[in-house]
Amino acid sequence: MDRLSELEVFLAVVETGGFTAAARRTGTSQPAVSKAIGALEDRLGVALFNRSTRNVTLTDQGRRYFDRMKPLLEEIEDANREVMGSGADMSGSIRIAVPTTFGRLHILPIIPNLLAEYPSLRVDLVLSDLRRDMVEDRVDLVIRVGAVEEPDAIVKRVASTSLLCVGSRQYFEKHGAPSEPAELARHNCLVYGGFEEVANWPFVGPKGHFSVAVRGNLTSNSMETIRAGVLAGVGIGMFTKASLVKELSHPDVVTILDDYVQATRDISFVWPKRRLVSARVRRVTDFLAASLEGQF
CATH class of the missing domain: 3.40.190.10 (Periplasmic binding protein-like II)
Structure with missing residues (x-):
């Protein structure tokens, strides 16, 4: 078996999870797959797989080798398809x-x-x-x-997408709407980003860029959670415009501090x-x- 075929067998073993399944994919026998992998490991001087009676898993060296060789073989396949006039066939x-x-x-x-x-x-x-x-x-x-x-x-x-400071009309009717960023310190601000209880939201004023430390009763590493909380009237959030495509046209959604929010992502x-x-x-x-x- 030539070296390119050995590499194709190696990828088949990784992607199918075993020698028998790889043999079915490549149209060869299980002993032929084992022989090809053994020859490849001997040539490289490292073990690519951990073998047991139940499964086959990559070693650390095998994982690194797979990550480097997979795109190389994909490029070879793409080049072959282009030469044969089937470049648009992206299997x-x-x-x-x-x-x-x-x-x-x-x-x-x-x-x-x-x-x-x-x-x-x-x-x-x-x-x-x-x-x-x-x-x-x-x-x-x-x-x-x-x-x-x-x-x-x-x-x-x-x-790029601009940042927006957003709350619901329901929240502002109950708590009032801040007219400048410093007033956010007394509002319930919902923090996106994981385990941090305090977030520094970016603003721009007459003296340039500054940030305001905000906090609230809901933090999450899920933007969906913060978004749902704001829409339900729990508090105020900072979002990218791309995260609020439909909500910006909703009558209950209000952007605030627009003159101070100029950052983009x-x-x-x-x-x-x-x-x-x-x-x-x-x-x-x-x-x-x-x-x-x-x-x-």
């Missing part, structure tokens, strides 16, 4: 991670069009407000709203730093970017 999978609210409002509606454009594509869409490790979680593309904290990542900024596509990004990921990225253009 295979892509895993996309996106914040929950942004994903629900802006990415989910695009997915049917993406799959219609590329029927052979398989999309694994992960909606989570947790910051995911792109390599460890085997994520091909991350969509970020706000700062990108991965220093080695490849970042493509595609849009970037919307970026992020890839883990690899030697190359597969054509599949590039095409999906271009499709999503074009679909999002002008929305914010």
Whole structure:
């Protein structure tokens, strides 16, 4: 078996979870798969798999090798399809991670069009407000709203969205509406961001940029939770405009302190730093970017 075939067998074992399943995928026998993996491990001088009677799992070296070799083989497959005149046939999978609210409002509606454009594509869409490790979680593309904290990542900024300070008419009728940011200190402000009880919300005044420390009786690492609390009249929240697409036209939703809130947040596509990004990921990225253009 040549070296490229060994790599294809290696990927099949990882993705199917076993030698027998990999043999079915590659159209070979289980002994042939074992032989190919053994030859690859001997050539590399490391064990790629932990083997037991029940399952096969990657070693740390195997995981790193998989993360580097998968996009390389995908690029080879894409190049072969282009040469054979089938470049638009994007078979295979892509895993996309996106914040929950942004994903629900802006990415989910695009997915049917993406799959219609590329029927052979398989999309694994992960909606989570947790910051995911792109390599460890085997994520091909991350969509970020706000700062990108991965220093080695490849970042493509595609849009920006303004911040808004928002409450419900129900809340303001009961507690009054602040006329300047400092008054937020006496209001119930719902804090997004996890375990922090206090948040520093950014504002701009005659003397430049400043922040106000706010707190309230509800904190969460889920933007959906904070959004629901504000809409129910529990307190005041700070959101990106992209998180409140429909609510801004609702008669019970009121933006406040508009003259003081001028900050924006970037919307970026992020890839883990690899030697190359597969054509599949590039095409999906271009499709999503074009679909999002002008929305914010």
